[in-house]
Amino acid sequence: MSSAVISTSAALSRPFVFDAKAVPEVSLPFEPENESSAQLAPASAQPRPPQRIRRPNLSAELASADPRLAHITPASRLDIRPAPEMVSSGIPAIDALTGGMPRGCLTEICGPASSGRTTLLLAALAAATRRGEFCAVVDASDVLDPHSAQAAGVDLDRLLWVRCGDDPKPKSHAQQKGCPISRASGEREACPELVEWVGISSQPAFDFKRTSSHQSDHRLEQVLRATDLLLESGGFGLIVLDLGDLPPQAARRIPLTTWFRFRRAIEHTPTILLTIEQQPIAGSCSSMLLKLGAAKRRKNVAPGLSRGLGVEAPEERKKDCACDSKFAQTAHAHLLSGLEITAELIVSRLVRKPARSVVFATKTAWAG
Amino acid sequence: MPFACIYVPNFPVAAALRAEPELHAHPVAIFEGKPPLEKIIAVNDKAVGITPGMTKAQAELCAELALRPRSSLHESAAHAAMLDCAQSFSPCVEDAACDTALLDLAGMESLLGSLPEISRAISNRAATLGLAANVAIASNSDTAALAARGFYGMTVIPPGKEAERLGPLRLEVLFANHLEKDRPDGDQKKNADRLLETLARWGVRNLQALAALPEIALSERLGQEGLRLQQLARGATSRTLVSVEAPLVFEEAVELEHAVVLLEPLAFLLNRLLEQLCVRLGSRALATQELRLTLELENYSPFHQSSASGNSRSTISYCRTLRLPQPMLDARVFLKLLQLDLNANPPGAPIVKIHMAAEPAPPRSAQGGLFLPPSPEAEKLELTLARIASLVGESNVGAVELLDTHHPEGFRMRRFISEPPQKKAREKAPAVSKEQSAVTALRRFRPPLRVNVALENCQPVRVACAKKKDVQGNVLWKAGPWRASGDWWEREAWARDEWDLALQSEEAISFYRLVHDLLGGGWFVEGTYD
Numbered sequence: 001m002s003s004a005v006i007s008t009s010a011a012l013s014r015p016f017v018f019d020a021k022a023v024p025e026v027s028l029p030f031e032p033e034n035e036s037s038a039q040l041a042p043a044s045a046q047p048r049p050p051q052r053i054r055r056p057n058l059s060a061e062l063a064s065a066d067p068r069l070a071h072i073t074p075a076s077r078l079d080i081r082p083a084p085e086m087v088s089s090g091i092p093a094i095d096a097l098t099g100g101m102p103r104g105c106l107t108e109i110c111g112p113a114s115s116g117r118t119t120l121l122l123a124a125l126a127a128a129t130r131r132g133e134f135c136a137v138v139d140a141s142d143v144l145d146p147h148s149a150q151a152a153g154v155d156l157d158r159l160l161w162v163r164c165g166d167d168p169k170p171k172s173h174a175q176q177k178g179c180p181i182s183r184a185s186g187e188r189e190a191c192p193e194l195v196e197w198v199g200i201s202s203q204p205a206f207d208f209k210r211t212s213s214h215q216s217d218h219r220l221e222q223v224l225r226a227t228d229l230l231l232e233s234g235g236f237g238l239i240v241l242d243l244g245d246l247p248p249q250a251a252r253r254i255p256l257t258t259w260f261r262f263r264r265a266i267e268h269t270p271t272i273l274l275t276i277e278q279q280p281i282a283g284s285c286s287s288m289l290l291k292l293g294a295a296k297r298r299k300n301v302a303p304g305l306s307r308g309l310g311v312e313a314p315e316e317r318k319k320d321c322a323c324d325s326k327f328a329q330t331a332h333a334h335l336l337s338g339l340e341i342t343a344e345l346i347v348s349r350l351v352r353k354p355a356r357s358v359v360f361a362t363k364t365a366w367a368g
Numbered sequence: 369m370p371f372a373c374i375y376v377p378n379f380p381v382a383a384a385l386r387a388e389p390e391l392h393a394h395p396v397a398i399f400e401g402k403p404p405l406e407k408i409i410a411v412n413d414k415a416v417g418i419t420p421g422m423t424k425a426q427a428e429l430c431a432e433l434a435l436r437p438r439s440s441l442h443e444s445a446a447h448a449a450m451l452d453c454a455q456s457f458s459p460c461v462e463d464a465a466c467d468t469a470l471l472d473l474a475g476m477e478s479l480l481g482s483l484p485e486i487s488r489a490i491s492n493r494a495a496t497l498g499l500a501a502n503v504a505i506a507s508n509s510d511t512a513a514l515a516a517r518g519f520y521g522m523t524v525i526p527p528g529k530e531a532e533r534l535g536p537l538r539l540e541v542l543f544a545n546h547l548e549k550d551r552p553d554g555d556q557k558k559n560a561d562r563l564l565e566t567l568a569r570w571g572v573r574n575l576q577a578l579a580a581l582p583e584i585a586l587s588e589r590l591g592q593e594g595l596r597l598q599q600l601a602r603g604a605t606s607r608t609l610v611s612v613e614a615p616l617v618f619e620e621a622v623e624l625e626h627a628v629v630l631l632e633p634l635a636f637l638l639n640r641l642l643e644q645l646c647v648r649l650g651s652r653a654l655a656t657q658e659l660r661l662t663l664e665l666e667n668y669s670p671f672h673q674s675s676a677s678g679n680s681r682s683t684i685s686y687c688r689t690l691r692l693p694q695p696m697l698d699a700r701v702f703l704k705l706l707q708l709d710l711n712a713n714p715p716g717a718p719i720v721k722i723h724m725a726a727e728p729a730p731p732r733s734a735q736g737g738l739f740l741p742p743s744p745e746a747e748k749l750e751l752t753l754a755r756i757a758s759l760v761g762e763s764n765v766g767a768v769e770l771l772d773t774h775h776p777e778g779f780r781m782r783r784f785i786s787e788p789p790q791k792k793a794r795e796k797a798p799a800v801s802k803e804q805s806a807v808t809a810l811r812r813f814r815p816p817l818r819v820n821v822a823l824e825n826c827q828p829v830r831v832a833c834a835k836k837k838d839v840q841g842n843v844l845w846k847a848g849p850w851r852a853s854g855d856w857w858e859r860e861a862w863a864r865d866e867w868d869l870a871l872q873s874e875e876a877i878s879f880y881r882l883v884h885d886l887l888g889g890g891w892f893v894e895g896t897y898d
Binding site: 143230232233270 | 740756765767779877895896
């Protein structure tokens with residue numbers, strides 16, 4: 001039996017009654033016929049299995065009759081766990097599916113690459129910052145794109161970005177400025193201002209010195225410690241752990257006790273803890289688990305008209321398009337605006353609903 | 369019109385005890401002079417048998433005696449703290465001496481309560497600032513000063529009772545200023561000694577006897593100076609205070625007898641200085657937004673000749689500045705921030721002197737609301753950010769500020785500030801409407817992945833990445849290229865063609881942004897659309 005039923009019974013001040021169908025394994029081998037038969041047998045009687053209490057007002061009598069039962073508290077006297085406040089995730093289809101995101105709970109969003117996890121994440125951040133809340137993103141792989149975040153409507157002034165990486169030392173200006181497609185990256189000078197640096201990566205290739213497993217462990221340690229600190233600090237409306245690019249094997253190395261600690265830290269607070277990953281890793285600690293499927297393109301999207309550079313359109317697009325093949329090219333916006341994202345609600349401890357899914361479409365920031 | 373006087377007895381010892389509060393339970397002696405002619409100039413009550421004038425060598429025979437050199441740093445800090453204490457009660461303050469401050473309390477009774485309550489509040493505030501001060505309140509400033517010098521603790525002399533209350537005091541209180549401040553060879557000191565000797569020959573031992581002398585006869589024998597002293601003894605003088613505006617300089621310093629090598633013992637010293645600074649700032653209803661820590665380090669280099677002091681130990685300075693986004697007044701937060709900063713940037717040499725200065729700022733005022741969303745507490749947030757910065761690097765935590773450029777990574781990190789929501793709401797209009805649909809987001813690979821691209825008619829048809837096996841496959845759909853360039857007037861020029869690709873991998877279709885570097889000539893996958 002779920003906690004929701006217990007809360008309802010207690011909230012209505014009705015005698016708490018177990019649902020015999022829901023908990024058949026704890027039912028007594030015999031049922032008392034009436035209230036008087038529910039009286040405890042004397043202590044000298046042979047030991048009996050624990051009985052289920054039908055009426056809470058009998059508990060005091062039972063305790064007075066047998067001190068061994070004094071520690072037993074009727075369920076109706078337990079603290080009522082209030083239903084968490086649900087807030088919008090920023091996408092109406094997701095809200096319709098889940099009822100929103102619960103405050104004070106851990107929500108997991110999992111899915112493969114290009115499944116819309118970051119889209120959903122940015123939508124949630126945008127909704128939270130629109131509500132005036134401060135948010136934090138603990139970015140395990142340093143993948144957040146600030147331009148995408150702004151296009152999604154995120155107020156960047158209210159977003160704390162923690163970029164976890166391999167080197168805890170501050171990156172120099174020469175390492176940061178410039179991009180792999182620029183020249184003379186090694187001739188730049190170090191920036192004296194370490195706080196204000198231009199976040200343009202300049203490393204031309206990969207660093208093969210560190211193994212991927214070492215990098216994952218290092219980043220994971222940074223992520224967990226930074227998350228601990230943020231949860232301890234408090235005051236954030238939404239804290240996001242972006243583990244989406246970590247290998248599932250590395251993400252699964254996070255002990256379950258860590259997730260319990262995180263869940264305990266945000267309990268009874270307005271903070272939402274949201275994790276992005278490839279596979280579910282928090283187990284029973286998450287209150288909601290959303291699984292996103294691979295993105296698909298909508299079939300009724302018209303082809304683009306970018307004709308300047310003479311790009312050939314896909315074959316199926318050419319077939320669908322009635323216009324001249326010279327103009328049948330896929331535009332920037334049209335390639336990405338037709339993405340359909342399938343979200344499936346796998347676990348929800350808040351509302352007992354069967355697993356069901358919803359499909360929503362995305363658009364590009366430059367499509368208008 | 370009531371006046372108050374704050375007097376710190378035995379000022380050199382009080383200044384030393386303020387710098388080292390753990391010495392309160394020990395006998396303490398302050399010495400002065402050049403070796404070997406160092407002499408004791410002040411002792412506290414617990415130093416029994418040690419008197420001013422003894423040589424340092426004599427005092428060292430007492431094993432439990434804490435001998436400290438006279439420190440102008442400590443005394444100036446104690447003097448500033450005393451003025452802060454006075455300024456926190458009255459805007460009209462006279463800096464009468466290094467150990468004495470006079471306050472005009474006119475009109476303060478309606479604000480601060482009765483005169484005994486005010487004297488108690490002043491005494492408590494001085495104790496909070498680390499000073500054991502005598503406080504006296506009288507109807508004129510000179511009477512208040514004499515009472516503060518003559519009576520221990522708090523004294524309130526009602527109007528008309530000045531002569532009666534001052535009567536039992538010894539004559540030396542009239543010359544305390546000259547006897548303590550001036551050198552032994554000064555003229556005022558000689559005059560004071562001559563007057564005291566004369567009065568002693570007359571049998572005048574206290575102020576009551578002096579006040580009872582006939583004025584004309586006293587004038588004939590001692591002149592105007594005698595009459596002035598008699599007016600003081602009667603408590604009948606009247607003058608206005610010479611008000612001073614104490615400068616808003618909040619500095620504390622400590623000189624170490626033995627150099628500190630480890631950061632942990634340094635934290636205790638920093639904590640003491642920070643607490644004193646915070647109390648001083650709080651007494652002036654101020655906070656701070658910038659802390660400057662200057663450490664003088666011992667230089668062991670035998671070739672270093674530029675010695676700051678005359679001794680053989682040369683020093684170099686090591687400065688750290690702690691800038692805060694908002695004014696704060698919490699010594700524990702400051703200490704943690706300094707500890708984290710020094711852990712990340714250790715001085716690298718033993719520390720012989722610590723100097724700390726706080727830049728005063730008006731405390732922040734924010735009106736909270738019951739129905740406003742929560743925001744991180746400023747002090748906690750600073751600590752959290754500092755701790756995270758020690759984990760991931762200072763440049764990897766903060767808020768994002770987009771730059772006015774077309775460069776794909778044109779942004780920079782800046783300090784994250786938790787400002788009141790209503791202020792930001794007024795400044796900025798919401799950029800997007802509430803009914804915004806999901807916007808396709810890009811996950812950037814930092815650094816971008818170098819890939820091999822198979823071209824057909826100058827268009828990518830297959831992509832393969834050696835580093836990441838997921839990023840490979842035939843191009844299912846593509847869009848582009850979009851050409852962009854910039855910063856051609858600088859050395860960091862860039863030019864690129866962008867493609868949006870859908871790659872058919874074994875499991876599913878993935879969307880990527882492919883970039884061709886027109887200057888370097890390589891192909892990179894810059895990110896994935898997710």
